[in-house]
Amino acid sequence: MPQRQNLKPALADTLRALRNDVQSGATVPHGVKTVQPGEGLQLVPPEGGAEIFWDWETANSVEQRIQDGTALIAQAQATLAQTEQELQSAQDRIGRVAAGEIEKIDGHIIINGTVDLPALNVTGELSTAIVRALDVEARRGIFTEGLTAQDSTLLGTTVAEVINAGTVATRIMTSGLLQTTTAANRGVKIDNAGIRAWDDTGRQTVNLDGKSNYITGTFATAEKEQRVEIKSGGSIAAADFYGSGQTIDHLGVWHQADLGVDTVSKMISFNQTAQHANSPGVLMYPFRGEVALAGRWARESDTLKMFYIQNNNGMGEGMWADTVYTYATPFTTTYSLRFPFLSVETETGRECTVGIIEQTEKYLKLRIVNKSSGSTGKFIVRGVVFNANSQIYGRYW
Incomplete structure (x- = not known):
């Protein structure tokens, strides 16, 4: 009959193990660990080496990382399969060349980057690349060679019978005729004969040809x-x-x-x-x-001055009087030569005279004399003084 054995560790052994765990500072995680936000777990090998740290964010994104890695692997597998297919196709073409099938292009081969072929299927993409590689002169030769008057090719030189365009922007334009309408004697026309324009009735109103130039109508600066x-x-x-x-x-x-x-x-x-x-x-x-x-003469100007003096008392037989008339504005003294003309009118018709004692650019000093045998009654002295140029420049005819 088997004997019963005590499998419990001795108390001393248990205490010794606990002491070793406390002194080592290491922990031994086992089982399922629940990580909350802000918590983490660090694994350190006992003999040193790479440390592993798991926190809440890392644990939460493991599934997404696994899915991303799976997708990358699938994409790489597809790329490898396509590469393998292209390599197989290239190997087939090499085999065809080695087998003598090159005669399908009549023995012509590519030499020094050029193609020597009697026939070549040129696609639109290839044509565009060729044109871009050419300079302007070469392009002009290609696109204008053999053009007729009915063609309309827009590169370097345009030959066209009619171009209908909404807006044309250009630096230089050479044309045999520019016109606003095809009707005769209407609109505006520009050609070798000049610039011409007609009104709605067909009357020519503009002609600018460098010889007989005219523009009819009304012209204004504003x-x-x-x-x-x-x-x-x-x-x-x-x-x-x-x-x-x-x-x-x-x-x-x-x-x-x-x-x-x-x-x-x-x-x-x-x-x-x-x-x-x-x-x-x-x-x-x-x-x-x-x-x-x-119109009427101005009474005061630099050209002439006009005045009159009125006396309502009159003068008796044989009487005389001196008076001074001062101009409102003096005459200029530069090249001035003044010519006065005076007259006296009496109310009774008696003979009376007026003379000049002194004249300057500022005034006239007059003497009025009653030469009759009776009273003059009311009298008026009228005068005009013309200012002439004192210089003589000779004849003008």
Whole structure:
């Protein structure tokens, strides 16, 4: 009968094992370990070597890493299979060449990077590559060789009967004819004869050929307000000068023909839509040889001065009086030669005279004498002084 044995470790042995575990500082994980966020597990071999550290993030992503690795392995296997197939195809072609099948291209081979073939199937991709490799002159030769007037090839030289384009941007354009319409005597046409334009009635209004140039119509330096306008119509050719934003007061210079002896050239300044009697200006009648002035003389200017002196008391028989008339603005003294003209009008019709005692650029000193045998009654002295240039420049004809 077998004897019963005590398999429990002795107490001393148990204490000794616990002491060794405490002194070694090592732990021996066994079983299933649950790792929470923020926790980790480090495995250290007793004899040194690579350490393994597992934390919550690592443990949580192991499954995804295994799936990624599996996918990479599958992709590598597919690539290896394709490579093996291509190697087999290349080996077949090498075998065909070695077997003498090269006669399928009539014995022609590739030499020094060129192809010497009597026939070649050129794809669109190959054509594009060839054109890109050529310089501009070579491209021009390829794309324009043998063109007719009905062809339209757009490289270097374009030969086309008709091109219908919405927008064309170019640096240089050479053309036999540019026109806005194909209709005769309409629109604008540019050719070797120059630039020509017609209105809606077929009347030519523009001709610029370098010899006989003209543009008809109205020309202005601005659309409105301050501007200069040049225009013609009927028998009148005119230029109007507007010096401000006003469109009424301005200066007009024009010539009105076809009036016989009344043909006139005018330079008029007026403040209405049309010239009127009070508009000042100069009128010249070429057939008459006359010059006329329109408007009224200014009383004070550097050219002339006008004045009158009135005496309501009159002078008795044989009386005389001296008086001085001072100009509102003096005459200029540069090359000035003044010519005064004076007259006396008496209320009773008595004879009375006026003379000049002294004159300067600032005033006139006058003497008025009653030469009659009775009273003059009220009298008026009128005067005008013209200022002429004192220099003589000779004849002009």
